[in-house]
Amino acid sequence: MNPPNQVIRQPSCDDEYDPTLLSVDGALKRIAQAVTPISDVEVIALRQALDRILAADVRSPIEVPNHTNSAMDGYALRFADLAKTSLQVIGTAWAGKAFSGAVGSGESVRIMTGAVLPDGADTVVMQEHVERDDDVIRVASGQREGQHVRHAGEDLARGGTALRAGRRLLAADIGMVASLGVGELPVLRRPQVAFFSNGDELRSIGQPLALGEVYDSNRYTLHGMLTRAGVAFNDLGVVPDDREQIQSTFFRAASMADVVITSAGASVGDADYVKEVLDDIGEVDFWKIAMKPGRPLSFGRIGESLFFGLPGNPVSVMVTFYQFVLPALKRLSGEIAWKPLRLTARATDRLKKRPGRTEFQRGVLSQDESGALVVSTTGEQGSGILSSMSQANCFVILPLESAGAQPGDSVIVEPFAGLA
Numbered sequence: 001m002n003p004p005n006q007v008i009r010q011p012s013c014d015d016e017y018d019p020t021l022l023s024v025d026g027a028l029k030r031i032a033q034a035v036t037p038i039s040d041v042e043v044i045a046l047r048q049a050l051d052r053i054l055a056a057d058v059r060s061p062i063e064v065p066n067h068t069n070s071a072m073d074g075y076a077l078r079f080a081d082l083a084k085t086s087l088q089v090i091g092t093a094w095a096g097k098a099f100s101g102a103v104g105s106g107e108s109v110r111i112m113t114g115a116v117l118p119d120g121a122d123t124v125v126m127q128e129h130v131e132r133d134d135d136v137i138r139v140a141s142g143q144r145e146g147q148h149v150r151h152a153g154e155d156l157a158r159g160g161t162a163l164r165a166g167r168r169l170l171a172a173d174i175g176m177v178a179s180l181g182v183g184e185l186p187v188l189r190r191p192q193v194a195f196f197s198n199g200d201e202l203r204s205i206g207q208p209l210a211l212g213e214v215y216d217s218n219r220y221t222l223h224g225m226l227t228r229a230g231v232a233f234n235d236l237g238v239v240p241d242d243r244e245q246i247q248s249t250f251f252r253a254a255s256m257a258d259v260v261i262t263s264a265g266a267s268v269g270d271a272d273y274v275k276e277v278l279d280d281i282g283e284v285d286f287w288k289i290a291m292k293p294g295r296p297l298s299f300g301r302i303g304e305s306l307f308f309g310l311p312g313n314p315v316s317v318m319v320t321f322y323q324f325v326l327p328a329l330k331r332l333s334g335e336i337a338w339k340p341l342r343l344t345a346r347a348t349d350r351l352k353k354r355p356g357r358t359e360f361q362r363g364v365l366s367q368d369e370s371g372a373l374v375v376s377t378t379g380e381q382g383s384g385i386l387s388s389m390s391q392a393n394c395f396v397i398l399p400l401e402s403a404g405a406q407p408g409d410s411v412i413v414e415p416f417a418g419l420a
Contacts, residue, residue, distance in 0.1 A: 021295070054163055064179065069116055076124050093111040197264055253302075254304075286298065286299055347409050347411050359397075363394050
């Protein structure tokens, strides 16, 4: 029995180890199992398809290239004729204007890059390997049969698969589809997100601040991250600590979105109603993670919509968004090949940590004089220090069992550039 005057210490976000908390990997698995990719398809113009998710395989209606052609400026000839001392030039093949005749024994045709290979020719010799005197050429030794020839269908056969469904379309993809003569593509609908912040202390930009009040930066951070993620979204503003207003905002958000995101209001304070409301109108899968920063992360459902309750601290919002919300949005959008880029780098500073949580520290990734990857810390790692994210270009990921790192140790880094 505890002494009558002893205060029992409850688990808190200051604890380094709590065996009841869900691991980062465990949370990611639960989220992945809860997400069903969008199947709604829309057909859009090719110019609008950048960064959209392809809904069906693209098959080539033509051969690419659609004719056998030269890969070099030079001379088209028969390889067997290279045993001869000299060859006669009988004409020129231009790109877009084919040579009308055929190459016979002892003959050659001047040919430009992309021009149709004349009948009878099987090899192209680049012009730098040729000496020409009027209409007679001599060819340097060391040529190979069939060199510098691009065959019809070599890149894509007619009916061949040019792009697979589930791919996020890049600029190169748009150009390739255009080369097939295809002007429209079927793509998946973008995920719809609704988000709001919760807290009596929060004010929007342009409002005066009273003592104890702060400007709501989290909605602006979320706006930027959601824009980079390529989803459609609605900013529902700041909702005060009022149970009825929180509930009505949740219903409104769930009616318009596939994913609902809140920041703040998901802990266990006396005025934090988010979890209480969710228990009434939705389902909460989990609401604490063995990680730092970002321990008070909640996940669940409101009707058919997924719900993410992000912490209130600005750094925690960004860490939990990138580690949990972004993978869910990628999966929801139907993108099948996305994974965050993770690399190994050498630490240049001591990275303090105690075992018990996975930590996402902020770092600056660069190359040393030998070209090897090195990472330095941005300094103080408090979850309210948003400048640590602004100065950083990567996360340094220290596993749950890690006791930190010393200068020279290898650590895992996740560049911010790979999270877009």
